[in-house]
Amino acid sequence: MPHQSPPLGCHYAVDGRQLMLHSSGSGGPTIVFLAGVGLMSLDYLNIHNRVAELTGSVLYDRAGNGWSDPVELPRTAAEVTDELRELLRTAAIPGPYLLVGHSLGGAYARHYARRFPGEVAGLLLLDPFHEDMAVRAPLRARERLDQMLKQMQDQELVELTEGQIQHSRDQMAPHFATWPELVRKSLIERHLATWRVASQENQNLYDAVADEFRRAPDTPDVPLIVLSAMGHDVTQAHLWPEELLREINDGKRALHAELAAEAPRSEHRILDDAGHGWLHEERPDAVLQAVNDLLRWAR
Template sequence: MQDQMRDQPSGDSPDTATGAPPPLGRYYEVGGRRLLLHRSGTGSPAVVFLPGGGAVGLDYWNVQERAAELTTSVIYDRTGTGWSDRTDAPLTCAEVTDELRDLLRTADIPAPYLLVGHSLGGLYARLYATRFPNEVAGLVLMDTDHEDYDAYMPRQLTEMRGAWDPDQELPDELPEEAVALYRGLFAQMMADWPEEIRDSLIERHVSPEWIMDGYELVPYRDRFLDEMRRTGPLPDVPLIVLTAMDIDDFKKAVLIGESESLLAEEIDGKRRLHDALAASVRRGENRLVDGAGHASIHWRRPDAVLQAIQDLLGR
């Protein structure tokens, strides 16, 4: 294993949910906002993880640390998430990619990058590669969202989800049993993590502010997808898409009446979409990942994520 460079805890935090500092990382100022970033390892290209909606950089610590045995490995909280500063409304996709680019430069992490995007983070990773192709060595997209997602889904499912309004359906405060459910799920996923990381993450994930982070993105999803439709085609960069083939407990916790048959159709549609996405570039591949669902792919199958990273680094 190579010598590792590691960020130390910053010692302060803008997290209004608890007021406690993050267990790892340091702050960098970008665009007048403080953003948390943690790096480990040395080497190039750097692996950079882009969290999904409702997730934070440290959620990917288990894979990030293993990737750090291979090269520089980076996790961060974009504006409005985790321990980073917040804004009144989510950033546009272009603003997120500009912010990430500026953050990596400020933190002295030079291009090229192997971007690892999960769910919503997959949109941002693709847009970064489209806007700055010379800075991207490859893409790993974990169960990524896509502007054509609904076109591959059963009509009944898209109608059900389109009619769901979190402002109307969600209570002002989640009941204790819901908080306990989330606490248990996160504890299960991070059971073998260091206590100082696991406990800090769980407490924040069950705080009202962090719980609402993911739901507050729902009204903006169509805007994000429209923005992606207006971008150019994905450049011919090495690409591995990871498609989660199971339904995990996180998914079951937020069901709005979808039947098992509809969810099975969703997985099949997602597989077909990801096949098409992988086929859109010369060096693309879609890998089906059993034993994990959409939210838990990096927790349940870190081996599949790390293997994809290793394979792209090897190219």
């Protein structure tokens, strides 16, 4: 994955690698977005711009993803959170931070808060990954998950044809139509160049990384909101039979309620009209409301 200049933001040197960070707005606590698997910094640009009207806001790409330099994947949660901490220091981003983490990024945000509690003012977890999602899922879901992980590893060896690349490009273009023109084309091309990252990051997620999360200290006493996306998601609907997906979502709802219960100042909010992958685009109002509430509580 060659080094490229991002359409927005700057590169900062961390542990011998160049990491992309883009900041906007002013004031605190500073919002820091942590992307989910398969997504990258500028996928959150629209919500970032709206948050930056309220306070300082940061987007970044962890190593191996987006416009940051390559790294051997998969990695541990400690490596990912150590890297983010050093990047924020290097870029002189003032704390404390209100971490907004989506999917796996939500688990990393929670891990950061548990490891460095004095640096975190609050947590907003957007349909976050939970370390017990697999072990508490129905047996047939675990079997299907094992099959999907094997398929993803096999796909890493596949080279896409020019026709497949163009087909993917055409499919993504309508989705990114609301992004600024400066960013749109570059973001699509970066997705096409980094499509293998999702499977690589997932390789140790359900065993080694899940165990890291289980062994971490308790969640600190900071304001916490968990948003659970229970609406239709095109990717999820493609991967799971309808009946099994309902069971998975029921289990997810219960785990998210347990996450919210980890902190005394917390809320668990259900979004019945947003899917997992793009809830920040489908329900930006709910994300902004949660950010506003957390800023008020933290301040």
